[in-house]
Amino acid sequence: MIIKEIIVVEGKDDTVAIKRAVNADTIETNGSAVNQQTIEKIRLAQEVRGVIIFTDPDYPGERIRHIVSEAVPGCKHAFLPKTEAIAKKGKGLGVEHASIEAIREALRSVQQEMEELVTEISFQDLVDAGLIGGSQAKERREKLGLLLKIGYTNGKQLHKRLKMFKISQAAFAEALKEVIQGDYQK
Structure with missing residues (x-):
């Protein structure tokens, strides 16, 4: 499975897990303190190839998703259920612990962020x-x-x-x- 967009992940272990599952390039945020240099890389990636934000299903992951999404509108989002992100020994939660199939499924089910926020649901x-x-x-x-x-x-x-x-x-x-x-x- 080849992914044309660049995938934004939290760290090196996430990159390794993504590359085991699919053929894709990643940008690592190196934690939830996303710096301006990383945001600029993500902006360029969005302009050139598009971006998929694929962070851990926890508070820091959601914080990174929010920071990147606010700074770089129009990103796509991949979500991994918590049940698929738990480490085998129960210590840890993240993309790096997910199976190859769980990562592929999350990337097949990518959601496109829309800049115009409209819904019929109140x-x-x-x-x-x-x-x-x-x-x-x-x-x-x-x-x-x-x-x-x-x-x-x-x-x-x-x-x-x-x-x-x-x-x-x-x-x-x-x-x-x-x-x-x-x-x-x-």
Whole structure:
């Protein structure tokens, strides 16, 4: 599998894991303190080949995703479920611990960030669906993020990502239906 875009990752171990799974070039941020020089490299990469942000499914990874996304609009995003990013011995979470197939699946399911933030789904729709507030909200958001391939978010970020990736009302409703059916099957 060849990836034409340049993949933004956190570090060297992530680059090694990506290169085991696909033929691609990477830019490493070397942690969550993304410097201006790295941002400039990512801007150039976006202009020339396009960029896929592929960070760990944890707080520092989301922070890097946010910093890069704000500085370089129009990036694509690959999301790895936490369950696919856990180290074999349970110590550590990240892209470097994912299987080759999990990395390939995340890259096949890349989401395109849209500069114009528009969605038919309101914040109130998320509240009404039990995705914000309530005892099952976090679990429902996790499942919805997996189904829509937009990663896990808090309530506010969920609304932003639904807009950013232009998730349609129909796609949202279908995924939500599956999440709610899963709740009843427990």
